[in-house]
Amino acid sequence: MIDILAVGLRRVNAAVALVVGSVLLATAGFVLVDIALRQVGHTLGGSDEISGYVMAGIASWGLPFALTELAHVRIDLIRQKLQSRGRAFMDLFAMTISAGAVCVIAYQAWPVLEKSLARGSRANTPLETPLWIPQIIWFSGWVWFAITFCLLVLLAIAALASRDFARVDALIGARREAEDAQ
Template sequence: MELAMIETLKRLNRKVAMIVGAMLLLCAAFILADIVLRQIGTPFGGTDEISGYVMALATSWGMSFTLLELGHVRIDLLRGRVETFGRALFDLFAMVVMTGVIAMIALKSWPVVERSLTNGSRANTPLETPLAWVQLPWFAGWLWFAIMSACVTIAALSLIIKRRYAETETFVGAFAEQDTLQ
């Protein structure tokens, strides 16, 4: 059940990653068009602001994909020196800490969004972008990451309780070790 859930989350996050990737490609095309138009003398303007928004969204939404693909940086000084049970415990500890940090980020980012909605805040730029337009999907990305992190943590805990330690390594282990596990 746990591994099936992880596979479903991976498929879902791959779709999210494709959308984020398409968004980044569109942003790159927009910037390229602006650069070309600068040579003619009629640039769009605002590409730096828009690209900053796109990067914020790509970061918040891309973190879940990175989590499920074992792409987050890990310092595994002790983990590699212990057996399967010890590695599973280190991995679970890492996930509990990550889930706590990400939940706190999501929790603390909501007041930023709420204030923008309440005040009708706009960017202090020539585009005067309503900040809620960017902050709502940004917040949703952090919330999504917190939910994904919690689901992965629960799945790892469940497998550890069932004494299926080796199975946790496929979705919370260290990426460098994955080649040796296969």
């Protein structure tokens, strides 16, 4: 059951990463076209504003993929010296603390969106973008990141309860340099 849920979570985040990557490529293309047009005296306009919104959205939606792929940076000097049980507990501790921080960020992101919705806030730019549009993408990414984190912590706790330290490592452990070289 743990493996089924973990694989499902990885698949969902991989699909999201493909969408996020496609949006990033499209935005880069838009910016390049705008830059080229500026050389001949024309512009599409708003490429700087739109690319800023896209960066916020892809960051919040890309983080869960990095999490499920064990791609976040870690300083694991002590972790490497421990046996599998010690590594599992250290990983669970680190993930629990990080999940808590991400949940706080997601919780605190809501008032930003709420104020924009209540006030009908618009960007102070020529596009006058209603701010709730980029903010809802940004906010929902943080919420999904928090959900992903919490699910991984729960799956790791279940694996740890069954003393399956290898599964804990596969779920929340650190990617090894040897694996990255392959």
